Amino acid sequence: MISKVIKYGHPALRQNGARVETLTLDIRNLIGNLFETMYAHKGVGLAAQQVGLALQVTVIDVRGVTDRPSSIEWDGKPTDVNDSMPMVLINPEVKPAGDPVAGPEGCLSFPELYADITRPAIVDVRALDGNGKQIEFRCGGLLARVVQHETDHLHGILFIDRMEKDTKEELRPELEELQAETKAELQAERDK
Numbered sequence: 001m002i003s004k005v006i007k008y009g010h011p012a013l014r015q016n017g018a019r020v021e022t023l024t025l026d027i028r029n030l031i032g033n034l035f036e037t038m039y040a041h042k043g044v045g046l047a048a049q050q051v052g053l054a055l056q057v058t059v060i061d062v063r064g065v066t067d068r069p070s071s072i073e074w075d076g077k078p079t080d081v082n083d084s085m086p087m088v089l090i091n092p093e094v095k096p097a098g099d100p101v102a103g104p105e106g107c108l109s110f111p112e113l114y115a116d117i118t119r120p121a122i123v124d125v126r127a128l129d130g131n132g133k134q135i136e137f138r139c140g141g142l143l144a145r146v147v148q149h150e151t152d153h154l155h156g157i158l159f160i161d162r163m164e165k166d167t168k169e170e171l172r173p174e175l176e177e178l179q180a181e182t183k184a185e186l187q188a189e190r191d192k
Helices: 025-040 141-154 165-191
Strands: 045-047 057-060 070-074 077-079 087-096 100-107 110-120 122-128 134-140
Touching: 025 045, 025 057, 045 141, 057 141, 070 141, 087 141, 100 141, 110 141, 110 165, 122 141, 134 141
Parallel strands: none
Antiparallel strands: 045 057, 057 087, 070 077, 070 134, 087 122, 100 110, 122 134
């Protein structure tokens, strides 16, 4: 089922996600829903908060991106990123393992808005996969950026919170317009 991706201004985007302790049928359905929704919107990652659920569940698939390489290591051995996609991360923990680098980011909850965000180029990740199995890996490039972006979502942190002050100020009119549209939409739903 393809869900509506909620936009900036919706309170669910600021919610800290609850840890998932059991892989229930509802969680499995949510994972399928997140993938369908992400692919329908041509994204590379999607967090539960972006469909209005405050849970620590995110999905990622960077296979379609050829202009921004990714890397992944399992047990210290580099492998083909495509072999690890698509990816489900439940309750992810991310630790920096490389120097910070600036790179372009966008977000399905902020249509048509992009900015350079500085994040560690390499991270170590520990999470549960879509089968509830503990996984650990190191990743770099675009995959590291997407993992960090989506993990932020799971804690109510948005990419605009990581923007340089000048960049955010430059985007202020668009951000205010998007927020106003979202609030008006929410009000219209309440008034029904």
